Amino acid sequence: MAPTKVDQATIIILDVGRKVSVPEEKNGQSFFEKGRECAGRIIERKIISQGKNLLGILLLGSKTTKNNLAEQAPGTCKNIEMLTELQTPSWSMIRSLPTEPSKSKGNWFDALLVAAEHIKNGVFSTKIAQKKIILMTNFIVPCDTDEKQIKQAISGFQEEGFEVDVIGPDIYSEENKNYDIELARLFVEETKGATATFDYTMRYLLFHKKKATNAVPWNVDLSIGPNIKIPVSAYIRIKDEPVVKKWNKAIRNPVTNTASSSEGVKKDKIHINTEDQTTVTSDNVINGYEYGQQIIPFSDCDKSMLYDPGQKSLKVYGFTKASNITWQNLNGDGLSYVFGRKHNKKAQYALRCLVECLLELDLVGIVRRVYNNGNAPKMYALMPVIDTSNFVCLSMVGICYKDEIKNMAFPVTNLKKYTCTDEQVDCFKELIKAMDLTNAYDESEFDDTEAFPIAKMVSPSAQYILDCIAYRAMHPGKPLPQPRDDIMMLFKIPPLIEKKSRDVIEKLKKSFVLNKVEVKKRDKKQVQAMDIDDYCQQNQPSTSFDITNDIPKIDLNSFKKSESVVRIGTINAVSDYEALKQEGKTVADLSSQMCDAIESMIFGNLDGNFSRALDAMMHFRNECIKSEPNLYNNWLKTFVLELADRKRNNVIEMINAQNVNYILQSENSLSTIKSHSDDSQLYETDTVPELTDVQISSEVNDLFDNM
Structure with a gap:
């Protein structure tokens, strides 16, 4: 049986001993509280990334001793507990983290040896690409180990390919200088590990990170005419994907109030005749499509008449001026880069010649793409790309069809009443300079002065969705929280930009005098109601007693239509x-x-x-x-x-x-x-119907045959 491949195996060594329970003066949190919070965020990051990772948790300074080295040599590696062995990260790992520190103390050097032994021998039939140990301790408890054992352990770590990271104290600070910290620094440097404080690590873990995947090429021949075929590979550069692609769904049992991923709701699909409400068997049902309000049957014999797009291909239909392809013509489904086939120098040279010719002639290629046999064809634009670092390729973007483009007419603005003075134009130029995002932060306080850098910003909606998933996993019965402040900061204007543009905006308000436009409403003519009984009584002969004295008389001549015209009507x-x-x-x-x-x-x-x-x-x-x-x-x-x-x-x-x-x-x-x-050119307005898959009884099909 071939071994299972794992990208990374990580063991977190969390110090829960007596020396980490004292709160610090800055924010009142102890080293134990910071370490527990940081470990939880690391586990959460690995769960949501859904990578091929294994994770284990080792407690340093625990009340009990539970590890393989202590079982093999009793009396050694005391107060070190293997809380969770190497396994796929889960939410139960976060719940199992201790809530309070213990009164014991342990040896951090022994904890490194226990973690290394467990990564090496704890998982069978598994090929691990990267082995990492994360140590979280303040090094107040000395390790009591001589230099010879340290060098021997470092040599073994290097041979096995272990990487040791230290999170917590700043091991390169002048204030934190002792023998144990120097030994820890030696481990980090010799194993090519990393070190960081809790504050820096939490800032790094502030947002969820997408799982890193290797680009998979789409190999095809780029056909130009009947004789030219260039072997190329297309790589996806930008793609609109859902935040959560595949996630295990769980069904909650209303009796036990527990969730299960092995159970589900059973669904049965039946076909019912709407005329007599009888059940129709699947043998008497054929597929059909709904076109407007008409149902059109679609039997198996009709499938032979379907349009066949052909085999996988990428064919050039022709070339056009680059100015003809504007952003309105692109559908925004994604962006791919097309390179010459790897290890094929002739293909790479031919593609480079094509790119240089398109760039020199200011042309763009229009291609028909069939992703795979049987897939619907799509049209794309091939545009030349030459980077300064000798990066030559073609960018492939989808083109909209005619019925996907909406024509919008706007009123002309080159009128006298829309003209701006030189002072108003200068105000807008000042506003553009004041809102320059490349200089949004002070150079003395920040390394990078650019705000919202391209290809570095995270999606606020995606981050909030992942936050909700993590919160729901840890708090099943509570309502979802509001977006945290770190996410809401992505919507705010940088303070320096707001400060620079404040004076310019006030200047713009003075330059442009805005008059409030009052929308005139149509005058609704109110006609006074008339009682027909009173009118009839007025036209009847008088009787012995008069009851009309208290009733107001109505003059019918007062209801004649006014001759003055207020608004243009539809009659004349x-x-x-x-x-x-x-x-x-x-x-x-x-x-x-x-x-x-x-x-x-x-x-x-x-x-x-x-x-x-x-x-x-x-x-x-x-x-x-x-x-x-x-x-x-x-x-x-x-x-x-x-x-x-x-x-x-x-x-x-x-x-x-x-x-x-x-x-x-x-x-x-x-x-x-x-x-x-x-x-005055009129365009065709034919629309493509949206076909909805429905089930049609054979009786309906017979009705169409009779027609």
């Missing part, structure tokens, strides 16, 4: 427009009302007669020709796109036929459109 839009124009309102003031009236007449039309709407459009167009043609053109551009989205192609044809299209420069020099072909 042209006359309303002219009436408001006579009151002194300009075309710019009435354009929004006229556009709303035209849209209401078209979208709310039920009889298919658009004559009144087209007459209003013609009148509005003629008015804009005299003054501001862009008012009509900008509205028509947005209106036509909305008509296309609503499948109102008949209205678009009427607009083109009735000569109410865009205003050209030949009609008014202020227009930005030279000819109708510049801006």
